[in-house]
Amino acid sequence: MNNNNLGKYDITSKELKLYHTESGNRLDIFSTRGFYYADDSHMYLGGKEGIITFSPKELSVNEYAPEPIITNVRVQNKAVEIGSVINGQQILKSDINIDRNLVLKNTNKNFSLTFSSPSYVNGRQNRYSYILEGFDENWNTVDVRQRTVQYTNLFSGEYVFKVKAMNSHGVWSDVASYQIEILPPFWFTYKAFFLLLLVLALAFYLIRKQIRTRIVLKQQWLMERVKRERDEKLNNEKLRFFTNISHELRTPLTLILGPAKQLIEDGKDSGNYFQQSRYNLIHQNANRLLNLVNQVLDFRRAQSGELRLKVTKTDILLYTKNTFRSFEELADDKKNQF
Structure with a gap:
């Protein structure tokens, strides 16, 4: 024992039970000198404020331990x-x-x-x-x-x-x-995981759709480019063909205009008005055809950037009269009042 605890040792089970000053007795402190063992049924223990007596055999163990x-x-x-x-x-x-x-x-x-x-x-x-x-x-x-x-x-x-x-x-x-x-x-949570999968799937769908759209647009652009290049090449071939034809037509027309002009000059002295009008008609139509050929050549030059705009003053009335006279013979043949 000491000032605070009293021990009970069971020699059979070899268990030691300690009883504290607060274990239900009336002493605040045990006195190590105030201990007296009378017999197995009586034991006296002194303290600061008195003496207690108890029987060691009657000391019981508190087996009640409820769940906390x-x-x-x-x-x-x-x-x-x-x-x-x-x-x-x-x-x-x-x-x-x-x-x-x-x-x-x-x-x-x-x-x-x-x-x-x-x-x-x-x-x-x-x-x-x-x-x-x-x-x-x-x-x-x-x-x-x-x-x-x-x-x-x-x-x-x-x-x-x-x-x-x-x-x-x-x-x-x-x-x-x-x-x-x-x-x-x-x-x-599973909801967030599901939403994340949904967002990723939607993003994947949109990105895939955008990529496919761009691929289709690119293919269309390439097809349009190929078609445009093919059309330009075809147009250039056409223009080159017409240019070559125009060059081929220009020489015969120039050769026609020379004799036609000479016939007109020679027909002035003959006094044959009908024949003179035919010579003039040949000369006018040949000259007009030559102008058309020159326009085709000028159009080719305009596409290549070699033609410059040249503004000149002309008599529009004289130009329309010449055009009108070009169709007089055709109108007479068809018996049309022109």
């Missing part, structure tokens, strides 16, 4: 009552010791639990041991002054909080278990 219960829950440093709402979540719908279940959103993953044992025989000597399976690796043993345990920033998942109590005589209770679940944030 959770007496207080705090979430985000706020006390939780039944029906309390924290960050938009109703934490408890009933007593946690009935459901043995606690579900918290990811925004409420900081919480603390306070537990106690309904054993009131020398309660200050009770001890507790707890573990949070999924987080703690070993059991943690504390006394009555450390009955609150706090957990912060736990990962989302399922945990099991287990706690057991030991009474003043060293008897452990059964383990009390509580299921605790931390819900994942929205971006870690």
Whole structure:
């Protein structure tokens, strides 16, 4: 024994039971010199304020060790009552010791639990041991002054909080278990995963559609380019052909105009008006045909950028009269009033 504890040793079971000054006796302190063993039924123990007597055989062991219960829950440093709402979540719908279940959103993953044992025989000597399976690796043993345990920033998942109590005589209770679940944030849920897949699928579809559209447009552009180049080449071939023909026609027309002009000059002295008009008609149409050939050549020069605009003053009335006279013979043959 010492000033605070008295020990009882069983030589058969070799167990040692300690009785503290607060184990129900009326002494605040034991006196190591005030001890008297009278017989197996009487033992006297002195203290600071008196003497007590007891029988060592009648000392009993407190076998009552009930399961501990959770007496207080705090979430985000706020006390939780039944029906309390924290960050938009109703934490408890009933007593946690009935459901043995606690579900918290990811925004409420900081919480603390306070537990106690309904054993009131020398309660200050009770001890507790707890573990949070999924987080703690070993059991943690504390006394009555450390009955609150706090957990912060736990990962989302399922945990099991287990706690057991030991009474003043060293008897452990059964383990009390509580299921605790931390819900994942929205971006870690199946809904977020499905939405992400949907967005990726939509983006893939749009990108694929855009790529296909660009490929089609590029093919159309290439086809238009090939067609345009082919048309330009065909037009150039046509112009080259007409230019060559025009050059070939220009020489005979020049050769026709010379004799026609000479016939007109020679016919002035003959006085034959009908024959003179025929010579003039040949000369006018040949000259007009030569002008048309020259226009074809000028058009070719204009496309190549070699032709420059030259503005001249002319008699439009004389030009229209010449055109009119070119069709007089045709009108007379067809008996048309021209």
